[in-house]
Amino acid sequence: MADYIHEMRALVGHRPMILTTAAGALLDDQNRLLLQERADTGDWSFPGGYMEFGASFKETCKREYLEDAGIEVEPIKLLDLFDKDFYTYPNGDQTQLITALYLVRQTGGKPLDHVTNETTQVKYFDLNHLPKLFNEQSKKMAQAVIEEVNSWQAD
Template sequence: MVLMADYIHEMRALVGHRPMILNTAAGALLDDDNRLLLQERTDTGDWSFPGGYMEFGASFAETCQREYLEDAGLEVEPLKLLKLFDKDFYTYPNGDQTQLITALYLVKQTGGQLLDHVTDETKQVKYFALDQLPPLFNEQSNKMAQAVIDEVQSWQEG
């Protein structure tokens, strides 16, 4: 298995800051009050869905599970693909340009414990009411939050 950080560094050494298409996966975990679990990022201080880059040979679902454990400390099972986001662009503070192809899953917790310490990628994890979300990482994160809100509304209407 190729380590993603090594892969990205190797590719960036070849292409510099030029645009790259990168596949990612994230999970939406709701508690009993339909509050959404989010991760405060160490790189920007913004909030985002636990998730990250796909490793070579992994599926979107496997990526979601691995990243959720790394970012939030929780083992999860993807229940439903909420939406595939495929036309979102982001330029990182260092100038790296990306088109992020992200699979967002509704997930349920199957094990683990919420992170209670700072890691390389996570300052903290916290549940938020859907109508009181903090500043999110990028436009794709905002679209992902709306997909979760739409899903919850469909449950309440149906």
């Protein structure tokens, strides 16, 4: 979590905050989706995270993807903007998450092969057999990826 978020939380405690985030959807050559197993909840989610003050959505996506998954990515298409989702973290922090989800392509790095403070593991999943996702927003994001892939197959 960014220092900015820690500073804001020190001021407001667990009260509701609107937070901007960015995440990436990376597909392999079999159109399987790379997800991260979260260290805080054990659920799976898209690699991504909070925007730091002064950063753009694309910069945030690239930085967070590298931190969460070990992979350098380039955002190639904004799939959707999710702006009406609420979540209370296990520590009690209440949020409205505004998330830009990008389709990304790998430009370097390799999937994490060790546990970090945010990620237990990363793994590719078939879009028809996704694991338990982190929250409702993650489910909506997965649906956006499925719709994108289905549009390719319709062309």
